[in-house]
Amino acid sequence: MLNSVSDLHGYIDKSQLTEDLGGTLEYRHSQWINHRTAIENFAMSLKTTAEMLQMFGACLATKELPSSVLSAEDLLMSHTRQRDKLQDELKLLGKQGTTLLSCIQEPATKSPTSKLNPxxxxxxxxxxxxxxxxxxTERAFNQFWSEHHLKLNQCLQLQHFERNFYEVKLALDSLLAEQAEFTDIGDSVICVEQLLKEHKNLEGKGQDTLEKAQLLSIIGDQLIQSHHYAVxxxxxRCVE
Structure with a gap:
């Protein structure tokens, strides 16, 4: 049975006892409560943010890719805005956590002999x-976003490629149809000269369209070389 505080010192070192028990251990209960409350709030915020990231990732993973340039652009911008907002949440949470850790460690920085209590x-x-x-959590999210962002960009590239392909194909089909109409060989000098002029105009239009087709083929090859998901x-299309 202990009869006094001094008796307690015979069993427990003063460095392990608080000042009210004659020890040297600095302990402020109100500060401990504030720190524990802040830590629990931070842990809850981290849990909530992680759940938000999981929901966002699940939503993106199940989202059907668009089939037009405009819808692909809209989806890319929409997802990027959502990602930026979540990224800001992560950065803010990181700053709050770092500040809280510094506050907890502050007593040990007051003097060379100061130490943190247990x-x-x-x-x-x-x-x-x-x-x-x-x-x-942030690294995993960034890795997921990097892959998703690449896929969205590839989707947009694909929609541009498909749109340009159909435009070029339509132009070539139109040229072939015009060429098929040139069945008349002309029965006079004037008619022949007119036919030659029309042939030259058609050849000029055809050259522009062929150059677009060649450029489109090069772009297609580049997409293939970049391991596009829609290779x-x-x-x-490139062969056609």
């Missing part, structure tokens, strides 16, 4: 673990 060391360990978890639909 509860403060526990809080530091908890915050370091939470910040590591935040860092891992199986791009390659036949």
């Amino acid at each position: 509860s403060e060391l526990e809080n530091v360990t908890t915050m370091e673990r939470l910040l590591l978890q935040l860092d891992e 199986d639909s791009i390659r036949p």
Whole structure:
């Protein structure tokens, strides 16, 4: 049975006792409560943000890719805005966590002999673990976004390629139809000269269209070389 505080000192070192028990251990209960409350709030914010990222990722993963240039552009901008908002949330959370950790560690920076008490060391360990978890969450999200953003850009490239392909194909079909109409060889000098003029005009239009087709084929080859996800639909277009 202990009869006095001094008796307690015979069993427990003063460095492990608070000042009200004659020890040297600095401990402020109100500060401990504030720190624990802040840590729990930070942990809850981290959990909520992680769930938001998971929901966002699941939504993007199941979203059907658009089939037009305009819709692809709209989807890319929409997803990028959502991603930027979540990225800002992560950065803000990181700043809050770093600030909280600094506040917990502050007593040890007051003087060379100052040390954190066991509860403060526990809080530091908890915050370091939470910040590591935040860092891992952010890296995983950035990796997912990098892959998704690439796919959205490839989708937009594909829609541009498809639109240009059909425009060139339509132009070539039109030229072939015009060429098929040239069955008259002319029965006079004037008629022959007129036919030659029309042939030359058609040849000029055909040259422009062929150059566009060649450029489109080069673009298609570049998409194939970049391992585009729709390579199986791009390659036949290039051949055609």
